[in-house]
Amino acid sequence: MTQSNLTRKGLPPEIADTITVLGEHIRIARKRRNLTMAEMSSRMFITRKTLARLEKGDPGVSLAVFTSALWVLGLDDNLKNLAEPTQDTIGIFHEQKKLPKRIRAVRQHDELDF
Amino acid sequence: MTQSNLTRKGLPPEIADTITVLGEHIRIARKRRNLTMAEMSSRMFITRKTLARLEKGDPGVSLAVFTSALWVLGLDDNLKNLAEPTQDTIGIFHEQKKLPKRIRAVRQHDELDF
DNA sequence: TTGCTTTGTGTCATATTTAACCCCTTTAGC
């Protein structure tokens, strides 16, 4: 970080939990691939310690580190799909609310301007 | 960040791209929900500028900020599923490689210890 | 047990994120 108010004032528990779970999943994925922390962190061009912070759920770890981990694990496509607009059901719902209730025909003008 | 070597030495293009795409998706999701940057950033307890960096694809933004954004958008469950061990097909594949080729029956001991 | 590898921590120095201001340009709506 340099987590300003977000982290400093105390992260909402839901957010902290999500990051913790994420770290655990990354650790499991690494072990499944038979990678030591030393091996994986060197592929990510970071130190072993930073990887440890990521797996431990440290909220201050950068997106670069996180994305790099997924990339090394071959899971980065999932990240791209995370907020895929076409799959954002909540967003689509909101968009539909903005649609007019009825379609109003365009009022014809007096001039024939075609 | 405080992006040490990863960001400083030049992020691999794939990773930079992934983060950029992610930022764009977040921006689209925000607009769909009729949220201004000011409104959304205040809900996230961060400044408008930090949100701008996130949407612009800055690799140095922290996981806390990123996760908070998804949380405000209602997309944080997707993040938890990102590296779900049960859906990690690559990991499952690696695990299966570790299985022994043949199952060897346990050698019976001389003592009858049951 | 013994030895080797992996992982967990601690400190320090440095680079950089972040907030809090500022102003500016563009866009949207009236």
Place this chain on the structure above:
DNA sequence: GCTAAAGGGGTTAAATATGACACAAAGCAA
């Protein structure tokens, strides 16, 4: 055209992430 809002950019000060190095603890295998 006019006005307000949105988004973009810069600066400064403070907090902190990261790397580098070292050492301890914990697994794991022989």
